[in-house]
Amino acid sequence: MATRRRQQFVHGQALWMGMALILLTALDALTLDLYFVLSLIGFLVLVELSAPFAVTPAWRERLKWIIFVGLILFAGIVFRRIIEIIPSGLI
Structure with missing residues (x-):
């Protein structure tokens, strides 16, 4: 059962x-940052949609670490984009 859910x-x-x-x-907008953000959003949605009601399998507990690392990388992307937008004399 758990293997089928995991698959x-x-x-x-x-x-x-x-x-x-x-x-x-297709939209000619492929960048690594945008692809990562879309993949992370899909991952977070999938984690929430597939959450069990009663018992949490051990493999789902490890997803917390993947989420943590993904959110840290997302914060880094946002920070880098903000630095690019801010004029150089303002920093």
């Missing part, structure tokens, strides 16, 4: 990331 989760994430890649390529 569904991985397949859902792979599908989301593939669709994001195709969409960004």
